[in-house]
Amino acid sequence: MTTIKLTINNTPATLSVSPIKRLLDVLRDDLHLTGTKEGCGEGECGACAILMNGELVNSCLIPALQADNATLTTIEGLANATHLHPIQQCFLEQGGAQCGICTPGMILATHHLLAQYPNPTDAQIREGLAGNLCRCTGYMRIFESVRQAAAKSLLPNH
Amino acid sequence: MHSDPTQFALIAPATLSEALALLSNGRHTPIAGGTELMVALAAGRLQQKSLVSINHLPELRFIQTTPTAITLGANTTFTDIRRNPTIAAELPLLTLAASWTGSIANQNRATLGGNICNASPAADTPPALLVYDAAVTLISANPETRELVERTFPYAEFHLAYKRTLLHPGELLHSVTIPLPTPAHHHFIRKVGTRNAQAISKTALAAIATVGDHHTLTEVRLAAASLADRPVRLYTTEAALLNASLAAADITTTVLRARAALASESCPIDDIRSTAAYRTAVAANLLEQFLRTLPA
Ligand SMILES: Cc1cc2nc3c(=O)[nH]c(=O)nc-3n(C[C@H](O)[C@H](O)[C@H](O)COP(=O)(O)OP(=O)(O)OC[C@H]3O[C@@H](n4cnc5c(N)ncnc54)[C@H](O)[C@@H]3O)c2cc1C
Ligand code: FES
Ligand code: FES
Numbered sequence: 001m002t003t004i005k006l007t008i009n010n011t012p013a014t015l016s017v018s019p020i021k022r023l024l025d026v027l028r029d030d031l032h033l034t035g036t037k038e039g040c041g042e043g044e045c046g047a048c049a050i051l052m053n054g055e056l057v058n059s060c061l062i063p064a065l066q067a068d069n070a071t072l073t074t075i076e077g078l079a080n081a082t083h084l085h086p087i088q089q090c091f092l093e094q095g096g097a098q099c100g101i102c103t104p105g106m107i108l109a110t111h112h113l114l115a116q117y118p119n120p121t122d123a124q125i126r127e128g129l130a131g132n133l134c135r136c137t138g139y140m141r142i143f144e145s146v147r148q149a150a151a152k153s154l155l156p157n158h
Numbered sequence: 159m160h161s162d163p164t165q166f167a168l169i170a171p172a173t174l175s176e177a178l179a180l181l182s183n184g185r186h187t188p189i190a191g192g193t194e195l196m197v198a199l200a201a202g203r204l205q206q207k208s209l210v211s212i213n214h215l216p217e218l219r220f221i222q223t224t225p226t227a228i229t230l231g232a233n234t235t236f237t238d239i240r241r242n243p244t245i246a247a248e249l250p251l252l253t254l255a256a257s258w259t260g261s262i263a264n265q266n267r268a269t270l271g272g273n274i275c276n277a278s279p280a281a282d283t284p285p286a287l288l289v290y291d292a293a294v295t296l297i298s299a300n301p302e303t304r305e306l307v308e309r310t311f312p313y314a315e316f317h318l319a320y321k322r323t324l325l326h327p328g329e330l331l332h333s334v335t336i337p338l339p340t341p342a343h344h345h346f347i348r349k350v351g352t353r354n355a356q357a358i359s360k361t362a363l364a365a366i367a368t369v370g371d372h373h374t375l376t377e378v379r380l381a382a383a384s385l386a387d388r389p390v391r392l393y394t395t396e397a398a399l400l401n402a403s404l405a406a407a408d409i410t411t412t413v414l415r416a417r418a419a420l421a422s423e424s425c426p427i428d429d430i431r432s433t434a435a436y437r438t439a440v441a442a443n444l445l446e447q448f449l450r451t452l453p454a
Contacts, residue, residue, distance in 0.1 A: 002168075019168035020199065020209065041160070042197045043264060055237070055266040061196040062267070063189070065168050066213055112262070131261020 004068040009077030019065035035075035046132035049105035056112035075104035096145030098136035167208045174217040178299035184327030191267035232271025232331040251286035251347040284389030285364035288381030298329040317388035346448040360432035363444040373405040394423040404454040417442040
């Protein structure tokens with residue numbers, strides 16, 4: 001066991017874990033943040049995607065020790081006490097989620113995409129979400145959700 | 159089958175010299191971005207039980223530009239490569255290869271060093287590095303004195319056989335140095351996989367060339383993924399093309415000669431992704447495409 005310190009959704013945490021334990025399992029088992037999902041467990045599907053130091057990463061491929069001193073954002077860190085994050089709201093309004101397994105990863109991938117390209121082209125959306133697989137929606141509604149989120153975030157006062 | 163994490167040791171030394179001192183007994187395996195090793199762990203086929211994390215070491219994560227060359231530390235991620243405007247301008251094949259190495263989440267973690275040292279014949283950056291005549295610098299610590307030892311080789315000598323490289327146990331890839339091509343060089347790369355996003359290649363071809371006054375190829379370097387048990391330069395095909403004419407009257411003969419040379423030196427494997435015959439045929443098509451897009 002080894003001690004790691006991290007900041008998770010703006011809250012500091014200190015944990016004692018096996019150093020090679022997957023960050024995905026640390027989030028779900030040790031921190032009880034079950035919003036982050038496991039699809040494939042091998043980097044292919046993006047269901048486990050989170051932001052680590054602002055970069056999109058697949059938490060199933062990160063050993064806990066490599067997250068020592070990192071700042072993490074999971075899906076639980078986006079909404080505030082009363083309001084969904086605008087990207088979540090757009091997924092809700094556009095029907096971008098069905099069973100919901102891919103949704104946390106899709107939303108964090110969208111967050112990462114819009115931070116880089118506030119007004120993304122279709123090709124940029126496609127590339128930004130290419131690592132996130134969805135078995136339900138057929139992707140078109142996810143596209144519409146991302147487009148709406150981009151349009152909203154470009155409005156003043158946002 | 160998931161592995162039991164408590165069966166594995168992993169430590170993160172504070173400095174490169176500490177990491178090398180630890181690795182010097184040859185009993186630990188380095189882990190960088192983990193996008194190969196953590197997949198093996200998940201599948202229950204990670205043989206190495208003791209790992210040393212090198213991912214956080216700043217000594218291995220840098221991009222240094224001089225007037226004649228670019229040096230990339232082993233820990234340079236594919237995202238670092240894609241975001242570097244000098245690489246995009248001078249070494250476009252490397253930027254392209256980085257852009258199709260898995261998803262964005264993968265590119266944020268996967269390192270150049272891991273891509274090379276994992277030594278898959280299908281990996282995306284080796285063909286680009288081979289045609290750019292890259293050199294690799296390896297670093298290790300003497301197990302007794304802990305003195306650091308560096309060696310530098312042409313990258314073309316790095317891959318010895320399937321998944322076998324020049325690296326000794328305990329040795330790390332430190333960096334890759336690429337001499338800048340001239341503005342006269344034409345660059346080409348194309349990967350053929352099952353789909354555009356996130357697919358390992360069936361085959362890929364990289365090429366750079368210069369064309370002289372008389373429509374002749376004055377310099378040509380070719381390299382491929384998955385045409386052998388390791389990433390390879392295509393020296394026989396290069397020799398067949400040197401001084402060949404690209405003039406309209408000659409291009410068909412040149413293409414036929416090039417295709418035959420490539421088929422003669424191609425020895426791919428059959429595997430789940432493709433067959434040997436398909437790989438050779440597609441690589442020959444890519445080569446033809448490259449030759450026909452050069453200015454005649
Ligand atoms: C979903 C997915 C898609 C992928 N798609 C592609 C693709 O399209 N194309 C492609 O080429 N690859 C692909 N990969 C494979 C992988 O992402 C790359 O090979 C990556 O570059 C490996 O780097 P890493 O730092 O993550 O390696 P790690 O897993 O950390 O290490 C890989 C190997 O290299 C060794 N190593 C690492 N750094 C060093 C060093 N400095 N010195 C000595 N040895 C070292 C390790 O010991 C290990 O044996 C994909 C992987 C996943 C999970
Ligand atoms: S569960 Fe991590 S990418 Fe699929
Ligand atoms: S909503 Fe079910 S997998 Fe995407």
